[in-house]
Amino acid sequence: xxxxxxxxxxxxRYDKNTLSQVVDTVILETAGFGVFHNTELTAxxxxxxxxxxxxxxxxxxxxxxxxxxxxxxxxxPAGVKHAYIPDxxxxxxxxxxxxxxxxxxVEGMSPSVLEAALRRAGATFxxxxxxxxxxxxxxxxxxxxxxxxxxxxxxxxxxxxxxxRLDLPEHMGANALLSVLNALYSREEFxxxxxxxx
Numbered sequence: 001x002x003x004x005x006x007x008x009x010x011x012x013r014y015d016k017n018t019l020s021q022v023v024d025t026v027i028l029e030t031a032g033f034g035v036f037h038n039t040e041l042t043a044x045x046x047x048x049x050x051x052x053x054x055x056x057x058x059x060x061x062x063x064x065x066x067x068x069x070x071x072x073x074x075x076x077p078a079g080v081k082h083a084y085i086p087d088x089x090x091x092x093x094x095x096x097x098x099x100x101x102x103x104x105x106v107e108g109m110s111p112s113v114l115e116a117a118l119r120r121a122g123a124t125f126x127x128x129x130x131x132x133x134x135x136x137x138x139x140x141x142x143x144x145x146x147x148x149x150x151x152x153x154x155x156x157x158x159x160x161x162x163x164x165r166l167d168l169p170e171h172m173g174a175n176a177l178l179s180v181l182n183a184l185y186s187r188e189e190f191x192x193x194x195x196x197x198x
Contacts, residue, residue, distance in 0.1 A: 001022070001023070001024045002022060002023045002024065002115060002118075002125060003023070003024045003025070003125065003126040003127075004023050004024070004025040004055075004118065004123050004124060004125060004126065005025070005052055005053060005123075005124035005125075005126060006025065006052060006053035006054055006055045006081065006123055006124060007025060007026035007027070007028065007048040007049075007052060007053070007054050007055070007183055008023070008025060008026070008027045008028070008054070008055045008056075008057055008083075008118075009027075009028050009029070009030060009045060009054060009055070009056055009057070009071070010027060010028075010029055010030070010057050010058065010106055011029065011030050011031075011032055011058050011059060011063075011064065011067060011105070011106070012029055012030075012031065012032060012107075013029055014092070014094070014105075014107040015029070015057075015059075015105065015106035015107050016028075016029050017107070018106060018107045018108075018109065018114070019057070019106065019114060021111065022111045022114050022115060023114075023118070026048065026179045026180060026182075026183045028041070028044070028045065028048075028176070028180075030058075030067055030071075032063070032067070033063075033066070033067065035067065035070065035071070036070060040167075040168070040170065042074050042075075043167055044167075044168060044180065045071070045074075045075055046074070046075055046076065047167070047184060048079075048180075048183060048184070049075050049076055049079030049080050050076060050079050051183065051184055052183055053079050053080075053081065053124065054075065054079055054080050054081070055080075055081045055082070055083050055118065055121055055123055056068055056071050056072075056080060056081070056082050056083065057083040057085070057106055057114075057117065057118075057121075058106070059085070059103070059105035059106055060084065060085050060086065060087050060103055060105075061099060061100070061101040061103050061105070062100075062101065064105070068082065081121045081122050081123065082121055083117040083118050083120065083121035083123070084117060084120070084121075085104075085105075085106055085109050085113065085114070085117050086113065086117075087103055088103060088104045088108070088109075089102050089103060089104070090102075090103070090104045090108060091104070091108070092104065092105065092107050092108040093108075136186055136187070137186075137187045137188075138178075138182050138187060139178060139181045139182050139185065139187050139190050140178070141178065143187070143190075143191070144159075144177075144178070147162075147194050149162055159177075162194070163177075165193075166184075166193070168180065
């Protein structure tokens with residue numbers, strides 16, 4: 001498993017599943033063209049770009065470039081890197097027929113091709129160290145439980161309020177939430193923030 005400092009944004013869940021078998025970092029999805037109207041996701045991507053860097057990894061077809069160009073226009077250029085996969089004809093295993101342009105997307109790429117694309121983009125590899133660093137205590141599901149943000153009465157309401165206060169997307173699942181919180185905050189910073197609005 002490769003550990004990368006930057007967060008990565010891909011088009012969809014199958015891209016995310018493939019990439020998560022290769023790299024250990026925050027991976028977010030645009031939901032295809034859904035990112036065009038999702039101001040919460042755009043704000044989160046902007047924060048990640050500013051805090052730790054962001055790599056855009058979209059398919060090499062026309063739709064992938066439309067999404068990439070949209071993100072180029074709404075994200076700070078200094079915090080964004082672009083990874084490109086090669087044009088390879090074919091179809092993904094889960095599909096009956098190839099896509100409109102007949103090219104493999106991110107989900108159809110081999111681990112070595114994805115690694116090469118990330119290296120060409122200038123991804124910061126962390127030499128086998130886990131992210132967050134070993135000397136930094138991560139935010140855990142137990143922390144969320146202790147703060148009343150999961151597993152209890154009204155925890156969904158409390159979690160939604162926390163997401164609103166932290167300017168994070170309202171419909172973020174627990175695992176994605178932990179990944180993003182650990183990318184944006186140290187455990188101490190997050191607990192201080194949580195104490196301020198309790």
